[in-house]
Structures are given as C-alpha cells and as structure tokens.
Amino acid sequence: MSCEDELTVKVDNVSFSYGTKRNPCAKTLKGITINAQKGQLIGIMGPNGCGKTTFMRCINKVLKPQEGAIYIDGKDVDRLKMMEVAKLCANIPADVPDDFHLSVEEFVALGRYPYVTGIWWEGEKDERLVREAMAAYHVTHLRERKLGELSSGEKARVLLAKGAVQQPKILLADEPSAHLDLKFKLQVMQALKDLSRQGVTVITASHDINLIAKYADLVIIISEGGILSYGPPSEIINEEIIRAVYGVEVLVIREKGELFVVPLRPADPEKGNNEDPGTCEKGIVAD
Amino acid sequence: MEGTKADRAKLKLAIIFGLGTVSLLFLFFISITVGEVSTSLPEAIQSTWNLIIHGGEAQNTAELVILNLRIPRTLSVIAVGIGLSIAGAVMQALIRNPLVDPYITGVSSGAALGATLAVLGGVTIAGLANYALPVMAFIGAATAFIFTMILAEAAGGRPISYVLGGVIVGIALQAGVTLLMYFNANQLHGILFWLFGSFAYMTWDSTLIVITVVAALTLVMLLYAKEFNVVLLGDEQAKQLGMNVKGFKRAMFMLVSALAAVCVAFTGVIGFVGLIVPHLVRMLIGGDHRLLLPASMMFGANILLVADIVCKTVVAPSELPIGAMISIIGAPFFGYLMIRMGKEYVM
Numbered sequence: 001m002s003c004e005d006e007l008t009v010k011v012d013n014v015s016f017s018y019g020t021k022r023n024p025c026a027k028t029l030k031g032i033t034i035n036a037q038k039g040q041l042i043g044i045m046g047p048n049g050c051g052k053t054t055f056m057r058c059i060n061k062v063l064k065p066q067e068g069a070i071y072i073d074g075k076d077v078d079r080l081k082m083m084e085v086a087k088l089c090a091n092i093p094a095d096v097p098d099d100f101h102l103s104v105e106e107f108v109a110l111g112r113y114p115y116v117t118g119i120w121w122e123g124e125k126d127e128r129l130v131r132e133a134m135a136a137y138h139v140t141h142l143r144e145r146k147l148g149e150l151s152s153g154e155k156a157r158v159l160l161a162k163g164a165v166q167q168p169k170i171l172l173a174d175e176p177s178a179h180l181d182l183k184f185k186l187q188v189m190q191a192l193k194d195l196s197r198q199g200v201t202v203i204t205a206s207h208d209i210n211l212i213a214k215y216a217d218l219v220i221i222i223s224e225g226g227i228l229s230y231g232p233p234s235e236i237i238n239e240e241i242i243r244a245v246y247g248v249e250v251l252v253i254r255e256k257g258e259l260f261v262v263p264l265r266p267a268d269p270e271k272g273n274n275e276d277p278g279t280c281e282k283g284i285v286a287d
Numbered sequence: 288m289e290g291t292k293a294d295r296a297k298l299k300l301a302i303i304f305g306l307g308t309v310s311l312l313f314l315f316f317i318s319i320t321v322g323e324v325s326t327s328l329p330e331a332i333q334s335t336w337n338l339i340i341h342g343g344e345a346q347n348t349a350e351l352v353i354l355n356l357r358i359p360r361t362l363s364v365i366a367v368g369i370g371l372s373i374a375g376a377v378m379q380a381l382i383r384n385p386l387v388d389p390y391i392t393g394v395s396s397g398a399a400l401g402a403t404l405a406v407l408g409g410v411t412i413a414g415l416a417n418y419a420l421p422v423m424a425f426i427g428a429a430t431a432f433i434f435t436m437i438l439a440e441a442a443g444g445r446p447i448s449y450v451l452g453g454v455i456v457g458i459a460l461q462a463g464v465t466l467l468m469y470f471n472a473n474q475l476h477g478i479l480f481w482l483f484g485s486f487a488y489m490t491w492d493s494t495l496i497v498i499t500v501v502a503a504l505t506l507v508m509l510l511y512a513k514e515f516n517v518v519l520l521g522d523e524q525a526k527q528l529g530m531n532v533k534g535f536k537r538a539m540f541m542l543v544s545a546l547a548a549v550c551v552a553f554t555g556v557i558g559f560v561g562l563i564v565p566h567l568v569r570m571l572i573g574g575d576h577r578l579l580l581p582a583s584m585m586f587g588a589n590i591l592l593v594a595d596i597v598c599k600t601v602v603a604p605s606e607l608p609i610g611a612m613i614s615i616i617g618a619p620f621f622g623y624l625m626i627r628m629g630k631e632y633v634m
Contacts, residue, residue, distance in 0.1 A: 060527050083529035091527055097519045099385055101574035105292065106516070113517050114529040120513055120577050121293035146573070166528075 006038035007074075008169050008201040009059065014068035016051075016058055028054045029065070030225040036203070036218075038169075041196040043216030043233070044205040047246055051225045052205040056172045059203065060089040073169055086114035090168035092159050092176050098148035104158050105143040108134055111165035129165050137161040137191065153184040160191050171195060173204040177211065189215045213237055213259045221245055234259055243267045299578055307585025311365060314592045318364070319357040321596055323604040326353075359494035360486050364595045365588045366494070367486075367550045368560060370501040372587025374546045375561030376568075376580055377508050380515040381536055381543070382446045385569070388562040389547040392449055392540065393431035393456035398551040399482060400460045401427020403467050406477045420481065421493065421552040428548030431456050436540070444533065445522075449540060483608030484555035486595055493553050500549045504542050508580065511539075515576040559614045560587050563621050570624055590617065 011034040019025035028051045036042055044052050057063040059070055061077050070077045072088045080088075096107060111133075112126040122130070134140045137157040142150065150158065156176065163171055173192060177185040185208070193215050196202045206212050212219055213233040221229040221236065223245050229236045237259060242250045249264040320331040326349060334350045335358075345351040374389035382391065390396075405423035438452035439445075468475055489497075514535060517525045525532045547561070564587040565579065572578050594613040598606050 057523075062523055062527055081529070082526060082531070086527060086529035089527070091524075093520065093524050097383065097521070100380075100383075100519050101569045102516070102519065103573055103575075106573070106575050109292075110517055110520065110528065113513070116513070119510060121296070123293075124291060127291050127293070 007035060008038045008072060009034070009036040009203075010071040010074075011035075011059070012069050012071070014055075014058060014065045014070060016054055016063060016065045018054075028225050029058070031068070032222075032227055033068075034220065034227070034230070036170075036201050038201060039196050039199050040217045041193055041202045041204070041215060042218045042220060043212035044203065044220045044222060045207075045209060045212055045245070046205075046222035046228075050222045050245075052222055053174055055222065056091070056174055056203065056205060059170065060091055060172060061085045083114050086166070088168060089170045089172065090163040090166035091172035091174070092163045094175060094178070096147045096150075096155050096159065098146075098150075101146050101148070103143065104139055104145050104147065104150070105130065105134065107147055107158060108139075108161045108165055111162040114166070129167070133161040133165045136164065152179050153181070153187075156180055156184060156188050157191075160188065164195065168200060170201045170203065173202065175206055176204060177206065177208065185211060209237065209242070209261045213261065237261065296575070296578060299572070300581060303572075303578070303582045303585055307582075307589060310589050311585075311592065314589065314596065315361055315365075318361040318592060318596050318599075319353050321599045321603070322352065322357055324349075324352065325603070355491065359491045360489045360595075361592065363489040363494040363497050363554065364486050364592050366498045366501040367554050367557065368588035368591030369505060369584045370497075370546050370550045371557060371561040371591075372564040372583040373505050373508055373580055374543045374550075376565035376576070376583045377515065377539060377543050378561070379565055380518050380576065381539055382450055383519060383521065384450075385566055386562070387450065388558070389543055390457075390551070390556075390558075390561070392435045392453040392544050393460065394428040394544050394548045395551055395556045396457040396460035396464070397431025398424040398428040398548060399464045399556060400467075401425070401430075402481050402552075402555070403464050403478050406481065407467060407471050407474055418493075424481075424552035425548055427460075428544070428551060431460055432541075432544040432548065444537070446536065480608070481555045482610075484557040484610035485606070485608060486554055487606060489553065497549060497553055501546065504546045505584065507542060508539075511535075512576040512580050515580075516574075519574070555610065557591070557610050557613060559610075559617050560591055563617050564590065567621060567624060 011032055014029055014032045015027050016029040017025060017027045032055060044055065046052050054063065058065050059077070061080070061082060064078065075088075077085060090111065109122055109126065109130045112122050112130065116122050116126060131140070134143060137160050139154065139157050139161055142154060142158070147155070147158070159176075163173075171192070176192065177188045180188060189211050192202045192204060196217070204216075216233055218231065219229075219233045219236055220227055221241060228245060229241055234254070234257070237252065239250055239252055242248060242252075242261065247267045249267050251262045251264060253260040253262065316328060316331055316335075319335065320326050320328050326334070330349065331353065334353050337346060338344075338350055338354055343354065345354045371389060378387050378389050378391055379385050401423040402420055404427075405420045434456045435449060435452040438455065439448035442448040442452070468478060514530060517528055517530055518532065518536070520528070522532045550557070565583045568579055568582045568586055572582050591609075591613060594609055594616050597616065598609050598612045601607055
C-alpha cells in the first residue's frame with residue numbers, strides 16, 4: 001500500500017450495551033478490537049442488528065462504551081471534548097434536513113461548525129474550504145438551491161462535501177449508498193476511496209457486499225456483536241462466511257483479482273443441501 | 288458577486304433591519320394617531336415632539352392620551368410581535384418541525400387557566416391589584432411548562448416528548464378553562480376578551496416589563512443563531528459536530544416558554560404570529576437562522592402592529608380582538624405565498 005503505516009484508529013476491546021444498571025440487557029458489542037491505518041478504507045459488514053451502527057457511534061463518542069477504549073491518533077476519545085472529537089472524526093448522515101429551506105452552501109458550511117471561532121459567521125478560510133469542497137463534489141452549481149429540491153444523487157454528493165469540509169482524520173459513513181442507483185453507488189464509493197487515498201481513514205458500513213469487496217482495503221465482518229472475521233476482502237469473503245453471517249447461499253466468483261458475490265437463495269437452517277424448487281438463479285449463474 | 292458570503296449576509300441583514308425599522312417608525316406614528324379619539328398625523332408627531340422636549344410632561348389631554356395610552360400600547364405590540372415570532376422560529380428549530388408554535392409546551396392553556404381564575408375569583412394580590420391577571424396568567428403558563436417538562440423528562444427528554452407532554456398538559460388545562468367558563472357563563476365576556484388577545488390595557492409599567500423580558504431573551508437567542516442551524520441536523524449529527532445538544536435544547540425550551548409566557552400573560556393568546564411568521568420568512572429569505580431570526584423579528588413586529596391598527600380603526604370607537612385580526616390579515620397572505628412558492632420549494 002502506498003500510505004505510510006500510521007495508526008489512526010485503535011479500538012481496544014470495546015463492549016457496549018444499551019441497557020442500564022436498573023434495566024440490563026444483552027451486550028450489543030462484545031470485546032471489539034481493531035487497528036486501522038491512516039488512509040485505509042474499511043468496510044463493515046454484517047446482518048441487520050449485528051452492531052455495525054452501534055460500533056460506528058462508539059468511535060465518534062455519540063455512544064460511550066462500558067468497557068474498552070478507543071484511540072484516534074493516539075488520543076483517548078473518552079477524554080476528548082465533543083468539539084475536539086468533531087475535528088478528528090466526521091460522519092455522513094443518512095439524509096439531509098429538507099424542510100427548513102437551508103441552501104446547499106449553508107448546509108455544507110455546517111461542517112465547519114467545530115472550527116468557527118466567531119459568534120455568528122464563518123471566517124474566510126471556512127468559506128474557501130466550503131467552496132473547494134463544493135467544487136470537488138460537483139455541487140457548486142447547486143449552491144443556492146434548497147436541500148428539499150435535490151435528487152438523491154445530489155444529496156449524496158452534498159453530504160460528502162459536508163463531511164470533507166470537516167477535515168476529519170476519520171470519516172464514518174453508515175450505508176452511504178443505500179438509496180442510490182448503480183452509477184451513484186459507484187460514484188459515492190469512489191469518492192470515499194479518493195478521500196482515503198488523501199489520508200483520511202474511511203469506515204463504512206454497507207449491506208452491498210460487492211461494493212465493499214470492490215472498494216474496501218479491509219473488511220470487518222461483525223456478527224452478534226463480535227468480530228467474526230477481519231482482513232482484505234479477497235481473503236475473507238467466501239461462501240461459508242456469507243452463509244454463516246447472513247444465512248444465504250451465494251456464489252463467489254473470482255476473476256482478475258476482483259471478487260463478485262451472487263446471492264442464490266436463503267440457506268437451509270439445517271445446513272442440508274435441499275434444492276429449493278422456487279429458485280432458478282443457480283442455473284443462470286453457474287453457466 | 289463580490290465579497291465573502293458573510294459580507295453578503297451582513298448586507299442582507301442591514302437591509303432587513305433598515306427596511307423593518309423604517310416601516311415600524313411609519314406604523315408607530317400611524318398607531319399613535321388612532322384610537323377612541325383619532326388625531327391627525329401632524330398633530331400626533333407634534334405632540335410626540337412636545338413630549339420629548341418637555342421631558343415626558345404632558346401639556347394637554349391629547350398629549351396625555353398619546354403618552355399614557357398609545358405609546359405604551361404601540362411599544363408593547365412591537366415587543367410582543369418580536370417575542371412571539373422569534374419564539375416560534377426557535378421552537379420550530381428545536382422540535383425540528385416547521386408546524387409548531389411557541390405555545391406547544393402548554394403555556395397558552397396554562398396562562399388561560401390562570402387568567403380565567405383571576406377574572407372569576409377577582410384575585411387581588413396585595414399591592415399588585417393591576418397585575419393580578421398577568422401574574423396569574425404567568426403563574427399558569429409557568430406551571431403548565433413545569434408539568435410538561437416533568438412529563439417530557441420522565442419520558443426521555445427528547446423534543447417529541449416535549450410536544451406530546453405539552454399536548455397532554457394543554458388539553459387538560461383547556462378542559463379546566465372550559466368547565467370554569469361553563470359554570471360562570473355570566474362572566475364570559477371578561478374572560479373571552481383576554482382569551483382573544485388585546486393590547487387595550489397596556490400601561491407603561493406592563494410595557495416596560497414586556498420590553499425588558501423580550502429584549503433580554505431575544506438577545507440570548509440571537510447569540511445562538513448559528514447553533515440553531517446545527518440543531519436542524521438532528522440530535523446525533525449536532526452532537527457529533529461538537530454541540531451539547533441536550534443541554535442546549537433544554538435551556539432553550541425554558542427560555543422560549545418564558546418568552547411566550549410573558550407575552551401571553553399581558554396580552555392574551557395571540558396565535559398565528561409565532562407559527563406563520565417564521566414559516567413565511569423562511570420561504571422568502573431561506574432557513575439560515577442568522578437571517579431568519581432577525582427577519583422574523585422585524586416581520587412579526589410590523590404585521591402585529593398593522594393588525595393592532597386595524598383592530599382600533601375598523602369598528603372605532605370600539606375594538607376588535609387582535610387574535611382574530613392577525614389571522615384574517617395573515618391567512619390570505621400566507622395562502623398566496625404558499626401557492627406561489629410551494630411549487631418551487633418543498634413545504
């Protein structure tokens with residue numbers, strides 16, 4: 001890899017539970033340990049409710065883990081003020097507030113909030129960064145438009161621009177491409193990849209295994225709150241692990257160093273190999 | 288365009304304040320000419336000038352009326368217009384719903400119950416005879432907010448808990464008002480007059496209280512205009528941008544409710560302004576609170592003053608309730624804007 005081996009995120013044996021002392025409940029995260037290098041794009045996979053989002057919320061201190069510690073650039077997140085965390089770590093929300101008549105430019109500028117020192121207005125440096133980010137994500141022509149008037153693809157680019165303007169060391173993106181068509185999915189993932197090549201550690205959760213396989217440097221598979229597997233996508237994504245995590249039979253095709261996952265049918269819970277008469281995908285794909 | 292975005296915004300701000308102030312001054316002089324005995328505009332200006340050069344000593348009846356009735360009334364209309372509009376804009380941001388008004392935490396129902404009790408019971412507080420009604424109304428409003436807060440905090444303290452808590456408390460207290468009115472039908476007129484909202488009884492003392500509270504709380508809210516933009520992103524996003532969202536929202540809920548309570552205590556329930564003015568201004572100049580809050584203040588003060596002037600003139604020497612008048616003026620205007628702008632902007 002071209003990036004230097006600098007550690008940006010160290011997650012040390014983190015456990016988290018949504019329960020309280022009076023009302024305990026099972027742990028959502030159990031002893032997660034991860035070391036992420038500067039400039040890596042890390043994809044998190046796992047079924048619904050496995051703890052992906054909880055894990056990402058712990059990294060930027062929205063949630064406080066009961067056990068373990070998280071270090072960003074060697075600093076214990078728990079000891080940092082939220083304002084300091086905000087300068088290290090940005091996240092891409094799922095959607096924009098679209099019924100308050102905020103313009104694209106005003107929205108992107110909100111990413112500068114942790115840096116603004118004046119009472120009211122952003123400084124010249126903030127404005128320059130906002131202009132640059134809008135240009136980089138091709139939304140300059142939309143600057144005066146209201147968020148409510150944008151298409152899904154435009155919203156995704158505006159959200160990325162807001163994240164970039166925050167100048168983070170780590171960018172968290174939970175399902176950044178969920179509502180997008182194929183072209184925008186690729187564009188968003190490529191944008192995340194470009195950011196990682198500029199030295200930002202990008203951590204993204206997605207249900208789209210093929211996108212993760214194509215773009216991620218490392219994949220973390222979380223199942224029932226713990227890490228099931230961790231490594232480069234080509235090494236850890238295979239039929240067995242997908243069946244174990246998602247309960248789905250897939251066909252994994254490897255070609256010219258790339259990896260494609262084709263879902264076939266829900267796996268039989270008994271792990272037998274009964275043919276499902278209702279599916280015909282297997283025949284098509286096998287050819 | 289030349290200059291930075293901040294420079295352009297500052298220019299817009301100057302225009303908003305400039306136009307708003309000129310228009311308010313113009314309306315101010317119209318407002319002090321009309322009443323039970325109307326005077327001409329030159330006379331009113333002359334009287335005001337005399338009052339200024341004589342250090343506030345009235346030389347004749349006309350000056351006395353202007354000094355003790357019309358000027359305080361006009362100033363309190365401006366203050367309440369500013370207070371309700373900014374309270375509405377802030378509440379909409381806090382709850383992240385453009386359809387809430389500053390009374391959402393139950394303050395208007397609480398104030399109504401307090402005022403009804405004051406009228407019916409003939410409550411007189413020692414040495415504060417003139418303030419029995421506003422004091423009772425304010426106590427009612429504050430109590431309603433405290434109930435709402437207890438309910439909301441017990442349910443997790445989220446903005447939606449405040450809305451639901453406020454609705455529950457509001458309905459319960461409103462039922463109290465209805466029952467009191469039902470059993471005291473002979474005194475309905477006194478209660479209704481307050482419920483419909485009126486500036487007819489504003490004295491200098493009351494006016495100074497309203498102005499002081501509105502000025503102080505408005506200033507605090509203006510200082511946090513940037514934060515209200517961040518709040519729009521939702522609690523989690525605001526938190527991860529470094530804001531202490533929970534503490535901020537809790538403090539602001541209290542300030543907005545106090546602001547609404549003071550306005551409602553002295554002048555009765557005036558709807559529409561707190562809901563529609565911020566909405567309307569958002570359509571015209573956008574959602575950045577650094578422009579939205581000042582523009583709402585100016586617009587709210589102007590439109591309420593127009594409504595008060597109309598109330599005083601249409602059926603002179605009698606008066607119409609301003610709560611109804613503001614809605615009659617505002618609704619068609621808002622409807623027009625909705626049709627014109629609704630196609631461009633998502634509502």
